[in-house]
Amino acid sequence: MSRFHPFPAAGFDAVEYELPGPWRMRASAQEPWLDATVPGTVHTDLLAAGRIPDPFFRTGEREVQWVDKCDWEYCSELQLDAHTLAHEHVELLFDGLDTYAEVSLNGARLLAADNMFRRWRVPIKAHARSGRNTLRVLLKSPVHAGLARLAALGFNPPAVVDWSEIGGLGERKISMFTRKAPYHYGWDWGPRLVTSGIWRPVRVHAWSGVRIAALRIAAENWNADDATLTAELEIVACGSGAAELALASPTDGQITARSRVALHAGAQICTLRCRVRRPRLWWSNGLGEPFLYEFIASVKFGPWQDRRTVKSGLRRVRILQPPDAQGAGFHVELNGIPVFMKGANYIPCDSFPPRVSRATRAHIVRSAAAAHMNMLRVWGGGVYEEDEFYDLCDSHGILVWQDFMFACVMYPGDDAFLESVRAEAIDNVKRLRNHPCLALWAGNNEIDVAWRQNVPGGGWGWKERYNGAQRDVLWRAYRAIFHDILPRVVAEHDPGRFYWPSSPLAAWDGGDGVTHANLLASRQSGDIHYWGVWWGKQPFASYRNAIGRFMSEYGFQSFPSLRSVHAFTAFDDRDVFSEVMRAHQRSAIGNETLREYMARDYPVPQSFAAFLYVSQVLQAEGVRTAMEAHRVRRPYCMGSLYWQINDCWPAASWSSIDYYGRWKALHYFARRAFAPVLLTVWLDDGAITIQAVNDRLEPIDAMLVLRLIDFQGTELRSHTQAAQIAGNCSTRIDSHPAGRWLASVPTDSVLLHCALQHRGGTLAEQNLYFRPVKDLALPPAAVEVRVVAEQTSLAITVSCPMLVKTLCLETQAAEGHFSDNYFDLLPGVARTVRFTPTHPMHAPTLERDLRVWHMALVDG
Numbered sequence: 043m044s045r046f047h048p049f050p051a052a053g054f055d056a057v058e059y060e061l062p063g064p065w066r067m068r069a070s071a072q073e074p075w076l077d078a079t080v081p082g083t084v085h086t087d088l089l090a091a092g093r094i095p096d097p098f099f100r101t102g103e104r105e106v107q108w109v110d111k112c113d114w115e116y117c118s119e120l121q122l123d124a125h126t127l128a129h130e131h132v133e134l135l136f137d138g139l140d141t142y143a144e145v146s147l148n149g150a151r152l153l154a155a156d157n158m159f160r161r162w163r164v165p166i167k168a169h170a171r172s173g174r175n176t177l178r179v180l181l182k183s184p185v186h187a188g189l190a191r192l193a194a195l196g197f198n199p200p201a202v203v204d205w206s207e208i209g210g211l212g213e214r215k216i217s218m219f220t221r222k223a224p225y226h227y228g229w230d231w232g233p234r235l236v237t238s239g240i241w242r243p244v245r246v247h248a249w250s251g252v253r254i255a256a257l258r259i260a261a262e263n264w265n266a267d268d269a270t271l272t273a274e275l276e277i278v279a280c281g282s283g284a285a286e287l288a289l290a291s292p293t294d295g296q297i298t299a300r301s302r303v304a305l306h307a308g309a310q311i312c313t314l315r316c317r318v319r320r321p322r323l324w325w326s327n328g329l330g331e332p333f334l335y336e337f338i339a340s341v342k343f344g345p346w347q348d349r350r351t352v353k354s355g356l357r358r359v360r361i362l363q364p365p366d367a368q369g370a371g372f373h374v375e376l377n378g379i380p381v382f383m384k385g386a387n388y389i390p391c392d393s394f395p396p397r398v399s400r401a402t403r404a405h406i407v408r409s410a411a412a413a414h415m416n417m418l419r420v421w422g423g424g425v426y427e428e429d430e431f432y433d434l435c436d437s438h439g440i441l442v443w444q445d446f447m448f449a450c451v452m453y454p455g456d457d458a459f460l461e462s463v464r465a466e467a468i469d470n471v472k473r474l475r476n477h478p479c480l481a482l483w484a485g486n487n488e489i490d491v492a493w494r495q496n497v498p499g500g501g502w503g504w505k506e507r508y509n510g511a512q513r514d515v516l517w518r519a520y521r522a523i524f525h526d527i528l529p530r531v532v533a534e535h536d537p538g539r540f541y542w543p544s545s546p547l548a549a550w551d552g553g554d555g556v557t558h559a560n561l562l563a564s565r566q567s568g569d570i571h572y573w574g575v576w577w578g579k580q581p582f583a584s585y586r587n588a589i590g591r592f593m594s595e596y597g598f599q600s601f602p603s604l605r606s607v608h609a610f611t612a613f614d615d616r617d618v619f620s621e622v623m624r625a626h627q628r629s630a631i632g633n634e635t636l637r638e639y640m641a642r643d644y645p646v647p648q649s650f651a652a653f654l655y656v657s658q659v660l661q662a663e664g665v666r667t668a669m670e671a672h673r674v675r676r677p678y679c680m681g682s683l684y685w686q687i688n689d690c691w692p693a694a695s696w697s698s699i700d701y702y703g704r705w706k707a708l709h710y711f712a713r714r715a716f717a718p719v720l721l722t723v724w725l726d727d728g729a730i731t732i733q734a735v736n737d738r739l740e741p742i743d744a745m746l747v748l749r750l751i752d753f754q755g756t757e758l759r760s761h762t763q764a765a766q767i768a769g770n771c772s773t774r775i776d777s778h779p780a781g782r783w784l785a786s787v788p789t790d791s792v793l794l795h796c797a798l799q800h801r802g803g804t805l806a807e808q809n810l811y812f813r814p815v816k817d818l819a820l821p822p823a824a825v826e827v828r829v830v831a832e833q834t835s836l837a838i839t840v841s842c843p844m845l846v847k848t849l850c851l852e853t854q855a856a857e858g859h860f861s862d863n864y865f866d867l868l869p870g871v872a873r874t875v876r877f878t879p880t881h882p883m884h885a886p887t888l889e890r891d892l893r894v895w896h897m898a899l900v901d902g
């Protein structure tokens with residue numbers, strides 16, 4: 043017996059396995075059966091059977107809108123053997139049913155589900171037989187259910203992003219009536235694909251005597267080298283009597299606890315405690331190792347036993363709002379250290395979540411870590427992600443701001459709905475609470491700011507559309523969900539974790555429904571979604587002033603690359619204003635806004651390919667202004683999460699990584715702007731200001747080297763000075779009149795190259811230009827490209843005797859990843875980037891396949 047398995051096998055072990063299938067599906071009772079995939083969705087099954095066109099290709103989305111108006115039936119044979127059926131309890135576990143599902147076994151009704159986000163455990167012993175059993179799941183149309191609820195309410199609550207027209211429903215918006223991923227009804231970056239399905243695994247669980255229904259691991263009473271570990275076991279027993287509990291960790295042998303308890307029949311919480319000396323802490327990306335412990339909790343009850351294994355980390359995260367002269371801060375403190383949050387908002391990686399592979403999720407989380415992010419916000423219009431997503435965040439040191447799945451609508455407040463919300467919250471809080479990455483729970487996305495109950499005329503004009511009685515109904519439901527049910531669930535099942543009712547929000551006193559959310563959008567406290575740039579058409583420079591305590595959203599759109607556009611268009615569609623491209627642009631102001639901002643600073647290209655390239659550069663330059671400005675303002679501002687890291691289909695959007703996983707220019711820019719040591723320089727009111735931000739805890743003694751060069755590489759002026767940069771803060775290094783640098787210099791053909799030199803290397807660098815790109819006298823640079831094969835990658839060296847502005851390397855056929863891209867190539871300074879191909883390839887092949895973009899090539 044290993045010391046981690048404290049109880050010997052009892053010979054009567056529980057049985058647990060995922061249903062192997064095969065599954066079949068059909069439009070109920072009318073059509074022949076088709077092969078089905080579980081976990082999966084109706085749409086992906088119909089697609090695999092050739093019954094619908096690809097909804098992502100061209101305008102395919104429009105042709106599949108009939109699917110959500112049908113009921114669908116799924117069926118599988120379930121073999122149960124005598125050993126399984128001999129257990130006291132035989133249950134079916136449904137980890138996710140999307141959404142209105144009637145489940146029967148051998149004709150006997152088992153379950154009527156109505157919430158995509160819940161997990162269901164259903165006893166089947168009374169209906170099961172040895173041998174073959176027939177399991178049927180009828181998935182009823184979420185549209186019919188939604189329309190019925192809308193009719194019953196008698197008025198339509200507000201909803202901003204819900205493509206009811208595409209769904210043939212006219213103005214009737216129904217997403218708020220169903221506990222189902224909000225973005226399925228369409229968003230301003232996503233299609234309307236209201237799917238149904240058995241979207242998470244179905245399992246059989248047969249057990250006797252006792253089971254551990256849930257486990258909570260928490261560390262308390264911290265000091266430098268000591269912590270108390272608490273394991274809370276939720277135990278379900280079939281009778282009463284004495285039981286033994288144990289806790290152990292294969293990671294650290296000193297973690298061990300045992301106790302004897304008296305169990306009663308039913309559910310109960312039992313607690314084990316032990317001390318951890320010199321705990322190895324979990325750190326976020328950039329601060330240290332995100333160390334993980336494995337814990338095993340076990341119970342032995344007569345001849346029966348059960349155990350649960352969980353990976354967790356020892357760390358203390360607090361969200362602090364210290365009052366100060368301007369208002370109150372809003373920052374994450376990790377293991378006693380205030381940490382600036384760098385990151386992005388995360389949406390589901392596909393309109394059909396079950397087809398997202400582990401590799402796709404890993405690519406997004408790894409890309410976040412590679413861009414020096416330490417936080418992702420799992421935004422409230424999507425889904426509570428799969429366990430593997432949080433595992434990835436745990437092991438890459440990415441903290442998670444977790445919204446509950448409510449966004450941009452007002453919800454009904456009838457008892458059944460509120461009960462469903464409570465059950466959903468309990469299921470998900472219990473599932474996710476042991477992840478060290480989990481930083482906070484937030485109630486919803488942008489509902490408070492849109493409604494603004496106590497501010498006449500405030501908000502987005504939502505409440506003004508309703509009479510007093512209707513407003514009462516909607517606001518009462520809001521308070522019940524976000525000020526009562528959700529915080530209570532968090533307090534009870536995840537005590538100590540911070541809860542924030544809505545994002546953005548100025549403040550909340552946590553009281554009995556009392557809110558300070560009626561404060562006008564405040565830059566003095568709480569978190570902010572800043573959309574003055576994009577929706578407000580403000581210049582990018584306004585990012586420097588519009589700074590609050592925590593920037594949880596801001597962003598700008600771009601198009602995916604040409605390679606990606608090829609995948610969802612036909613040849614004739616390749617014009618940003620074509621019907622197909624417009625169908626993949628869901629922001630009402632999308633293309634016009636891109637073009638308007640482009641015209642301010644860039645040549646607006648004639649050719650489609652150049653337009654895509656410039657759109658990415660425009661987005662990247664704009665958003666980096668914000669990232670740098672937010673970091674510069676620390677500690678006033680302590681978080682910068684741009685909108686959005688990923689896409690759920692191929693489209694124009696605010697993402698930095700497109701649907702196919704390709705990094706846009708913005709992701710490369712994010713990696714520079716979020717680097718642990720940032721050097722930033724900007725021109726404002728005739729002054730050049732240089733500032734360094736150091737997220738490392740140690741101070742740095744560096745040299746600042748400034749060189750004014752022309753586009754042919756001639757150095758016109760230079761300046762060197764010592765720069766002492768403190769740890770974990772932002773330091774102003776220098777600020778001086780631009781005139782000192784620019785006297786008698788043509789501003790359209792020079793740049794100021796700023797570098798922080800440290801121990802013989804360049805720690806950080808940045809270029810400052812003095813005119814918008816469209817007014818620069820860019821030389822007709824011919825870039826020399828050389829490719830040399832290395833072990834697993836190919837080294838591409840680019841060079842040019844003159845400046846190459848925002849050089850972009852693109853492959854035409856080869857698939858792979860560039861280590862760096864979208865950078866300025868300084869005159870006469872060669873640069874090597876690495877290309878890691880998906881499939882091995884030779885250097886000459888890549889050399890032929892490469893295509894080079896830069897600003898001087900853009901046809902204005």
Ligand code: BMA
Nearest residue numbers: 230231450487488571595685
């Ligand atoms: C934010 C998000 C989303 C939206 C995005 C872009 O406010 O919360 O609702 O997609 O803006 O408009």
